[in-house]
Amino acid sequence: MYKNQLQELAQRSCFNLPSYFCIREGPDHAPRFKAIVTFNGETFESPKFCTTLRQAEHAAAEVALSTLSRRGPSQSLAARILDETGVCKNLLQEMAQRAGVPLPIYTTTRSGPGHMPVFTCSVEVAGMTFQGEAAKSKKQAEKNAAMVAWSSLKQRMFMHIAHVIFTAMYQILGLLEVSLVQHHEALKMKEVMNKSKLL
Numbered sequence: 064m065y066k067n068q069l070q071e072l073a074q075r076s077c078f079n080l081p082s083y084f085c086i087r088e089g090p091d092h093a094p095r096f097k098a099i100v101t102f103n104g105e106t107f108e109s110p111k112f113c114t115t116l117r118q119a120e121h122a123a124a125e126v127a128l129s130t131l132s133r134r135g136p137s138q139s140l141a142a143r144i145l146d147e148t149g150v151c152k153n154l155l156q157e158m159a160q161r162a163g164v165p166l167p168i169y170t171t172t173r174s175g176p177g178h179m180p181v182f183t184c185s186v187e188v189a190g191m192t193f194q195g196e197a198a199k200s201k202k203q204a205e206k207n208a209a210m211v212a213w214s215s216l217k218q219r220m221f222m223h224i225a226h227v228i229f230t231a232m233y234q235i236l237g238l239l240e241v242s243l244v245q246h247h248e249a250l251k252m253k254e255v256m257n258k259s260k261l262l
Contacts, residue, residue: 065124068150069102072128078103081127083120088112098123102131129154132210133217151209155188158216164189167212169205184208189216 069081086097095112098119107130109122128150152167159166167188175181184204185194193215195207 064153065121065128068153069100069124069127072131072150073102076103081124083123085116085119087116100124100127102127129217133214151213152206155186155209155213155216158213159188162189167209169208171201171204173201186212188212191216 066081072078073080081100081102084099084101086099087094088097089095095114096116096119097109097112098116099106099108100120100123105127107123107127109119110126111122113119113122132151132154155167165188167186169184169186171182171184173180173182181197181199182201182204183194183197184201184207185192186205186208187193191212193208193212195204195209195211198204198207
């Protein structure tokens with residue numbers, strides 16, 4: 064699925080087709096594969112080793128699509144085409160499935176005169192609601208809402224991971240500080256005891 068979407072993105076962007084490079088490790092009876100895809104001069108690597116080459120290539124293509132989708136529609140041609148192809152809706156649905164939460168629910172409203180309708184859409188996922196930009200079609204309004212949700216959830220996930228890492232670092236530094244203070248006090252005590260033995 065991801066390889067096909069990345070190939071479609073390349074074709075619609077007039078880029079060269081994605082090229083894949085494979086790393087294989089392990090014994091012949093249980094090989095493991097990692098893939099790197101080159102897309103429009105950028106390389107994207109599968110995050111882990113997979114049991115089949117196909118899985119590894121799809122994982123690399125997923126990383127490429129995910130990275131490109133986070134750039135936002137105004138930042139690059141690739142991101143605009145990702146928006147047009149609806150990849151964010153697929154990524155948002157997959158994220159919900161992986162997180163074990165209900166699938167996204169889209170609510171679209173129509174306004175404006177009959178000959179020039181304007182559609183606005185919100186999407187609810189993981190108990191949060193995200194509003195997309197207005198569009199000329201219901202389909203595009205849903206894609207816009209999905210892109211907002213996907214970008215926001217990815218940013219929140221990154222911020223959560225960063226918070227967990229920094230909290231752990233502060234705890235480790237706190238323990239190190241306590242340990243250093245205790246070590247310093249033990250050295251002082253040893254020095255006092257050595258001085259008292261000399262007297």
